[in-house]
Amino acid sequence: MRKIIVLTAVLIAFPAMAQTSGGGDTGGGVVRAQKPVTGEQVYGAVCQACHMADAKGATGAGTIPALANNPRLAGAAYPIMIVTGGKGAMPGFVGTLSNAQMAEAVTYIRTHFGNNYAKPVTEGDVAKLAKPPSAGGH
Amino acid sequence: MESGVRAPTRRQLLSAIAKVGGTAALYQAMTTLGHAAETQFHGPPNLQGARPGASVIVLGAGLAGMLAAFELTKAGYKVRILEFQNRAGGRNWSLRGGDTYTELGGATQKVAFSPGNYLNPGPWRIPHHHRTLLHYCKAFGVALEPFIQFNHSGWVHSSQAFDGKPVRFNAAAADFEGNIAELLAKSVNAKALDDTVTQEDRDKLLEALKGWGMLDNDYRYSASLKASGHRGFERPPGGGVNGAPIPSKDLYKLHDVLDPQVWTSMAFFMGHEMQTTMFQPVGGMDMIGKAFARQVEGLITYNAKVSKIAQDDKGVVVTYADTATGKVTDAKADWCVCTIPLGILGQMDLQVTDEMMAAIKAVPYSGQVKIGLEMKRRFWEEDDYIYGGHSFTDQEIALISYPNNNMFKDGPAVLLGAFAREMGAYRLAGMTPEQRIEVALAQGSVLHPKSYRQEFASGASVAWSRVPWTLGCCARWNEDTRKEHYQTLVGMDRRIVLAGEHASYVGCWMEGALLSSIDAITRLHKRALEA
Numbered sequence: 101m102r103k104i105i106v107l108t109a110v111l112i113a114f115p116a117m118a119q120t121s122g123g124g125d126t127g128g129g130v131v132r133a134q135k136p137v138t139g140e141q142v143y144g145a146v147c148q149a150c151h152m153a154d155a156k157g158a159t160g161a162g163t164i165p166a167l168a169n170n171p172r173l174a175g176a177a178y179p180i181m182i183v184t185g186g187k188g189a190m191p192g193f194v195g196t197l198s199n200a201q202m203a204e205a206v207t208y209i210r211t212h213f214g215n216n217y218a219k220p221v222t223e224g225d226v227a228k229l230a231k232p233p234s235a236g237g238h
Numbered sequence: 239m240e241s242g243v244r245a246p247t248r249r250q251l252l253s254a255i256a257k258v259g260g261t262a263a264l265y266q267a268m269t270t271l272g273h274a275a276e277t278q279f280h281g282p283p284n285l286q287g288a289r290p291g292a293s294v295i296v297l298g299a300g301l302a303g304m305l306a307a308f309e310l311t312k313a314g315y316k317v318r319i320l321e322f323q324n325r326a327g328g329r330n331w332s333l334r335g336g337d338t339y340t341e342l343g344g345a346t347q348k349v350a351f352s353p354g355n356y357l358n359p360g361p362w363r364i365p366h367h368h369r370t371l372l373h374y375c376k377a378f379g380v381a382l383e384p385f386i387q388f389n390h391s392g393w394v395h396s397s398q399a400f401d402g403k404p405v406r407f408n409a410a411a412a413d414f415e416g417n418i419a420e421l422l423a424k425s426v427n428a429k430a431l432d433d434t435v436t437q438e439d440r441d442k443l444l445e446a447l448k449g450w451g452m453l454d455n456d457y458r459y460s461a462s463l464k465a466s467g468h469r470g471f472e473r474p475p476g477g478g479v480n481g482a483p484i485p486s487k488d489l490y491k492l493h494d495v496l497d498p499q500v501w502t503s504m505a506f507f508m509g510h511e512m513q514t515t516m517f518q519p520v521g522g523m524d525m526i527g528k529a530f531a532r533q534v535e536g537l538i539t540y541n542a543k544v545s546k547i548a549q550d551d552k553g554v555v556v557t558y559a560d561t562a563t564g565k566v567t568d569a570k571a572d573w574c575v576c577t578i579p580l581g582i583l584g585q586m587d588l589q590v591t592d593e594m595m596a597a598i599k600a601v602p603y604s605g606q607v608k609i610g611l612e613m614k615r616r617f618w619e620e621d622d623y624i625y626g627g628h629s630f631t632d633q634e635i636a637l638i639s640y641p642n643n644n645m646f647k648d649g650p651a652v653l654l655g656a657f658a659r660e661m662g663a664y665r666l667a668g669m670t671p672e673q674r675i676e677v678a679l680a681q682g683s684v685l686h687p688k689s690y691r692q693e694f695a696s697g698a699s700v701a702w703s704r705v706p707w708t709l710g711c712c713a714r715w716n717e718d719t720r721k722e723h724y725q726t727l728v729g730m731d732r733r734i735v736l737a738g739e740h741a742s743y744v745g746c747w748m749e750g751a752l753l754s755s756i757d758a759i760t761r762l763h764k765r766a767l768e769a
Contacts, residue, residue: 124604124712124745124746124747125362125363125511125747126657126659127628127630127636127637127657127658127659128502128512128630128636128637129394129499129502129506129630129631129632129636129637130396130498130499130632131632131633131634131636131658131659131660131661131662132397132398132632132633133634133660133661133662133665134665144665144668145661145664145668146661146664146665147668148664148667148668149605149663149664149665149668149701149704150342150605150667150703150704150709152342152343153343153668158343158344158704158706159342160342160705160706160707160709161322161578161582161706161707161708161709162581162582162585162709163585164342164709186602187599188581188585188599188602189579189582189584189603189709189710190581190602191602191603191604191714192602196661233716234716234717234718234719
């Protein structure tokens with residue numbers, strides 16, 4: 101609960117409008133989710149939904165890859181490409197998260213969970229690899 | 239009826255048109271006859287004459303897979319289905335008291351709802367124009383009841399308007415319309431529209447604004463019986479001495495009603511898929527999956543985790559492991575209908591073209607979160623006079639939706655305490671089930687401060703990004719991926735064809751899964767007869 105209370109004090113993001121008709125069943129109205137800022141906050145508010153709190157991922161019919169102790173994070177370009185552009189079931193986060201938020205998240209993942217790649221990823225690094233999002237859901 | 243010319247029934251006429259002109263002509267005719275514009279469903283596929291001994295393996299016992307198995311069996315194919323779970327239905331699913339659900343990451347919930355109560359984690363409402371689904375519900379004996387989609391008495395809550403307090407939908411909507419009407423009338427009367435609207439139409443427009451927008455004779459939206467007739471009264475009409483109604487006085491300010499929560503809540507009901515009438519199965523959404531499963535009884539192998547789909551000129555070989563015993567088996571068939579969600583399919587060893595593999599890997603999934611909360615009594619009905627329908631909030635839970643059945647009953651009932659999406663869903667999905675319930679109670683209490691925590695009995699949540707057998711809720715296409723990959727994805731890859739909501743333009747709906755399935759097996763059958 102503590103994390104939730106802390107985040108409430110953080111800036112309010114722009115409201116996300118409901119998906120337009122044809123975008124599938126949706127709840128309607130606007131949602132003003134609190135905007136995570138630090139890498140830890142972005143990880144907890146977004147990445148953790150799939151990769152788990154311990155970053156170990158999970159396996160069912162398919163696998164959500166572990167980020168913990170993951171040598172593929174040694175170079176920053178690979179995680180930046182995936183966070184911005186998505187991979188398989190994972191959506192790209194360009195348009196959902198800012199370049200700064202994505203940079204913070206990638207830096208956080210590369211320096212936690214048994215990963216030790218100290219060089220911070222900058223907003224500029226993300227901007228270089230991020231493609232603009234495509235219009236129109238569904 | 240031995241003599242005379244009998245007028246053909248509409249069905250006979252349409253069937254004749256289809257024979258002569260094909261389905262395009264049929265569709266044109268049906269549209270002209272005024273009853274097909276809402277759907278691409280033209281009736282069940284009616285496939286016939288499979289080659290003797292021809293076989294099909296179907297991957298996934300969701301609605302798309304089971305419909306394919308049902309129709310292909312009727313056509314004469316030997317069909318079997320492989321299913322990862324130990325139950326049929328796929329995302330068509332209900333959780334009830336006594337059920338246990340373990341999500342990815344290992345968190346296990348034991349659902350404690352009272353008998354008869356349920357949460358529909360996936361689909362929960364059916365538009366009246368989803369004719370394929372409605373057809374098979376009727377054919378398979380699924381009882382449907384109204385889903386109360388539009389309730390004028392629900393709450394609308396914005397953290398940034400109305401001092402953060404929930405307001406009634408009818409009051410917010412009336413004041414939005416009244417304020418807009420007043421502004422437009424002002425523009426007309428200030429001659430701002432003289433260049434673009436004729437005098438005759440300006441008069442008609444003013445009349446409309448007065449009537450639709452509840453304006454007074456001075457074209458002002460003000461506290462009046464007229465406005466109260468839409469938004470509610472301070473003292474409603476009654477009988478006897480104090481029968482006379484008193485209009486509500488404190489109309490909401492323009493600034494408040496322009497908060498996007500108001501118009502998006504109103505606009506929500508304008509979308510074709512959200513228009514009434516909507517339906518739900520009596521007793522829980524999984525009544526549909528169970529009814530489909532009865533039609534394909536004996537064809538399903540459960541606990542089968544597919545790892546490889548190979549094919550050559552002669553047939554298809556699917557490699558799967560029994561998740562209970564670990565035993566690996568090769569299953570052979572002439573053809574394959576694959577309904578496995580793309581995020582999982584893309585991780586398998588597939589003998590398909592590079593283009594098909596790229597298409598499978600190109601489509602991300604959404605990750606909605608639903609939370610069911612059992613309350614000891616129906617305080618929304620008893621205290622707030624809300625019978626079914628939704629309340630909207632800009633908090634992460636996005637809405638509260640009230641049960642559409644058993645109204646006025648005493649005893650516990652389950653409401654939908656969250657239908658979170660996007661950022662709200664990511665945050666809720668990342669929590670433990672206990673944390674999700676706590677957030678749902680805290681945020682729901684903003685709309686029902688007196689009773690929400692007090693009446694709470696138990697809860698259950700499903701975060702679709704952590705559902706072991708889908709890795710997400712629905713396929714999310716965009717304009718670029720549709721253009722680049724859609725036709726490849728739905729095309730036959732030699733002996734394999736994909737089906738499911740992801741292979742449709744009715745994404746995220748059961749209807750899309752069924753329409754996709756019918757299209758896929760129709761093409762498969764044609765190919766099989768040509769082979």
